[in-house]
Amino acid sequence: MSKPFYLTTPIYYVNDRPHIGHTYTTVLADVIARFHRMLGEPVRFLTGTDEHGQKVEKAAAARGIAPKALADEVVANYTDLWQRMGMTHDRFIRTTDADHHAMVQGWFEKLLATGDIYKATYKGLYSVSDEAYVTETQAKELQAQGLAHQLIELEEETYFFRLSAYQDRLLKLYADHPEFVQPDFRFNEVKRFVEGGLQDLSISRTSITWGIPVPGDAKHVVYVWFDALLNYLTGQGSAWPPDLQLVGKDILRFHAVYWPAFLMAMGLELPKTILAHGWWLMGEDKMSKSKGNVVRPDTLLRFGNDALRFFFLRDMQVGHDRGFSFEGFMDRLNADLANGLGNLASRTLSMIQRYRDGRIPALPAHIHHSHREQLQGLEATYEQFMENARRNRFDVALASLWDYLRGLDGYIVEKQPWVLAKDPAKAEDLDAVLHLLWQALRMTAILVAPVMPGMAQDLWSQLGMAGQVAGQRIDQTTWDAVVPERIGTVQPLFQRIDKEKEMSELMPPEATPAAEAKPALDVPELRETIDYDTFAKTDLRVGKVLEAERVPKSDKLIKMRVDLGFELRTIVGGIGKAYAPEDLVGRRVVVVANLAPRKLMGIESHGMLLAASDNAGLPYLVAVPEEAHPGFLVK
Structure with a gap:
């Protein structure tokens, strides 16, 4: 070997x-x-x-x-x-x-x-x-x-x-x-x-x-x-x-x-x-715990493993930094996966099912030059993809492939297969369109298999192909492969993301642009004056969140296990509308450590996190530098 x-x-x-x-x-x-x-x-x-x-x-x-x-x-x-x-x-x-x-x-x-x-x-x-x-x-x-x-x-x-x-x-x-x-x-x-x-x-x-x-x-x-x-x-x-x-x-x-x-x-x-x-940046800054701008993969995996893999490879030019935003992430997935590949696959396979009863037509012996141009474009796209993939430039490889896929949408509009299907004299023309689209999707499944292994296999099966797409020789792929008899069961490859709904759940307050993050605030009146001795009785400590989970039947409470340096505490905080549990783990916080225990939803909480709040009650946890260790006194 x-x-x-x-x-x-x-x-x-x-x-x-x-x-x-x-x-x-x-x-x-x-x-x-x-x-x-x-x-x-x-x-x-x-x-x-x-x-x-x-x-x-x-x-x-x-x-x-x-x-x-x-x-x-x-x-x-x-x-x-x-x-x-x-x-x-x-x-x-x-x-x-x-x-x-x-x-x-x-x-x-x-x-x-x-x-x-x-x-x-x-x-x-x-x-x-x-x-x-x-x-x-x-x-x-x-x-x-x-x-x-x-x-x-x-x-x-x-x-x-x-x-x-x-x-x-x-x-x-x-x-x-x-x-x-x-x-x-x-x-x-x-x-x-x-x-x-x-x-x-x-x-x-x-x-x-x-x-x-x-x-x-x-x-x-x-x-x-x-x-x-x-x-x-x-x-x-x-x-x-x-x-x-x-x-x-x-x-x-x-x-x-x-x-x-x-x-x-x-x-x-x-x-x-x-x-x-390079680095993934949030705005102009490198992501870091101390800046509170770290994006965890679990937050993005809700859209699927293949979607995250595609975004990484499509949007990052290897060697350069790349700014990350939740909006850009969802825009890419909607444009390229839902509206792009997903829509093209659904249209093509649905037409084969509707007009040819699920049987994939053979390519006629004599085809119009416009079909031949599409096949030549597919061959050229394949060569571009392979050249760039061999150089580890998958962003360029995927961009060239998606340019071709977008061109196929125009090809469908130009050929109007729904019109060809009504005229028996145009049967061969319709067969050429459907065969070409099927071959383009088959080659796409092979090319994207390293990037989106799950989605590529789904497409492979829907095309009626047997076995594993990952088992194909990517360097020996041609457009004129022998077709199976029938396509498989047609299902959506990727669901369009409701961007507004997801943004309301995904965007943490600290990542929101400053102009949007600060609602109009009626500044509360100053509380009564206290002397220093009264204030000094409050023991404020740096803590580190080790575990965090939502409290069942509450959309606001989060149960946390917090390291105070000298001991571990269970603390329940009403911060669930502003912070996801997975984004709290590893975060340093300020804890009121000598507060009497209090039960919340049946859970005894030993302490309280320090946070600011706006007039809507939305909490903003006080940021602690990464260099401050659990147990440090805050004064």
Whole structure:
């Protein structure tokens, strides 16, 4: 058997539940994996989680649990979501897996023996958010981004990797293989960074204990990025080297500079391509918990797995950022799936049922040039789709296909099959129209199968085709396939979304434009003056919502499990008209912690969340920075 096409996603850090950024990367990888399987290639698809490091250790300590217990809790969110979405990865790797532990220690010892790793003392700036030491240049970049508060002075004994020794070899790699980093403008960023000079890289820590111990020196643990990057070796399954590694633009340097340098030191073959994608933005901002603008995949999966996958691949140009809005999401689905493919399939199959009793007509021997033009257009569209899909440009591939499908609507209007059906002398002309439309839908089902596997299979069956569409060879598809005798049962492929209704349920208050989010407000009168001692009796604490669910028979109450740092509390809040339970999990809130317990709908609530409200009573939870830990006193 030939070497599998080896494809990886980054491993996701276990500091939060998956959001649409994680989901987009994994969907893109799954689409590429499915596409290569339909090319007849064996595929190795790896994804997983990054579970060591200072942030995990601190978060676990704040909750009074072991780091592994915190990792297990977060990992379940990923594995459950990927299973529900039908991801086809071959392994979900965790950096806490025993074989990965052994892999990291083994390579650390080998590089220590060759001199590529050595022990020394480091003194300088350290980025808390990146869990990495930074150069002066990198520090200036963080300061320019307003992230200087995340830098601290640090001095500690550490093991270094001789990154500086690989600067020339990296530059030669970039010169000889410009395809190593894609897209081109990301390649240029990486090249300029290395040309600016490389310093040796600290790859161990003594300030934390949550990590893989350095062999023979137990007070050190392996630096999280050396540990994390080696997951691709651990999980390869004899598929080395990677053909394609997908990463977010924020971790490109780790993958395009440190990673190939590690592999050069190991004497291993390098990945063929590192493909860096952009971020999904809310407005002009990156989604983040601290800004309260994170969109969770569960919120969008109510419209179906295939719909979400289609939106991701159709709307994101790989390498660039893309603004997200609920309106744009629903507009895309209505235009392309309900009014586009769904309507075309329904019209075509209904006409075959009505005019030919469900039997698919053969293509007449002699057809009008207008039919021939449509067939030529279908062949050209197929070639465009395949060319772009092979380059992982599924947004362009899908755009070209949908342009052709829209043209078929005009073709139907031009040919008026409902008129042809009334004239027996036009029977062959009608057969040509129906046959061409059927063949176009059959090819569409094959082409979109990697993107929308469920919807493609539904269309395949409705067309009367047997077996699995995913089992077809996408690279051997032609328009003139032998047709089955009859079509299958016709059903809608996608229901049109009631945008106004869904927007009223989907749009969280904090995501609503400011002009719409602020109703006219009669400012309440100031309450009676109190002295400081009276106010000081109120104990306000930072809390973190761990679980949230609606209270049965109430459209307003939500029951939450809240971590206050020193204990867990059950709190019932009347915020259900403004917040969905899934959007509360992981959110930091301010809790009135010394309020007497109170029963609401039979549930004893131990505390109250701090929130503003408008004159309609709609709550606005007070935002707490992500850096504030559960238990912090608010004063």
